[in-house]
Amino acid sequence: MQLYQLSLPLLAPLLLQQGKRVRRDTLRLPEAEGDRTGQQGHGWPLRLLIFGDSAAAGVGATHQHQALSGQLIQCLTPHHPVDWQLIAHSGLTTANALAFLQSQSPRPADVLVLSLGVNDVTSRISVKEWIFQYEKLLNFARQQLDVSHILATAVPPMHQFPALPQPLRWYLGQRAQHFNQTLAAHLHSANDGEFVSIAGQLTGQHMASDGFHPGPAIYQAWANTIAKRILTRLSK
Structure with missing residues (x-):
């Protein structure tokens, strides 16, 4: 059992109080404006689907650019x-992600980029x-959307989120790391799946004004990392 799990009985009252305060006081930022579908370039295109939560939706950036x-x-x-x-919605958990994706009539894609997990870490x-819920989503993408390359983004380093007070920041950070370790191990044996993390490249200073979402610099680093993985796969 993880240390954060062992500490929960002792910390639970304080964590609950801090969680309520964060939900009440944290600045609410909108999803980024701009197109969520398009085609650029000439020739046989790479079909790309970006799916997930508020980070995928661009919260913390003014425009999708x-x-x-x-x-x-x-x-x-x-x-x-x-x-x-781009199919994304603030507040999505992995448990309700599949139903939401199906409701949006996604097009077939060669590559799926996923951003999920923060709302799961903050849940029970x-x-x-x-x-289990993540794998259900992956299987739908493989079987129904023809996806052959999955890039599953790590839960961000929540121990660096300025919006979170201690010890809630520590607790959620440890829980996020546990989620990431488990997801990375789960994808390790999948020929079509990659675990993608940008932890360590940037700090909380590069986050949005709410102290909870990425800022443009983090989005850029994230995009650069994903693009390198995709282009490396295409070159093989």
């Missing part, structure tokens, strides 16, 4: 034409149940 989708398209199109679609879901 500054967010993950826009930055990623800018990285990819000098090398390959891209037919892309177990790591085991989280992986």
Whole structure:
């Protein structure tokens, strides 16, 4: 059992109080404006689906050009034409992600970029149940959307989130690390899946004004990392 799990009985009252205060006081930022679908470049396109929570939706950036989708398209199109679609919604958990994705009539895609987990870490879901729900989503993407390359983004380093007070920051940071370790191990044996982390490249100073979401610099680093993985796979 992880240390954060052992500490929960002792810390629970304080964590509950701090969690309520964070939800009440944290600045609410909108999802980034801009297109969520498009095709750029000429020739046979790479079909790309970006799916997930508020980070995928670009919260913390003013426009999608500054967010993950826009930055990623800018990285990819000098090398390959891209037919892309962004499906994202603030507050999504992995447990309700599949139903939401199905409701949006996603197009078939070659590459799926996922951003999920923060809302799971802040919920009561177990790591085991989280992986079960994650795999259901991956199987849908493989079987129904023709996805052959999955890039699962790590839960961000929540121990660095300025919006979170201690010990809540420590607790959620440890829980996020546990989720990431489990997801990385789960994807290790999958020929079509990659675990992607940008932890250590940037700090809390690069986050949005709410202290909870990425700022443009983090979106850029995230997009650069994803683009390198995609282009490396295409070159094989």
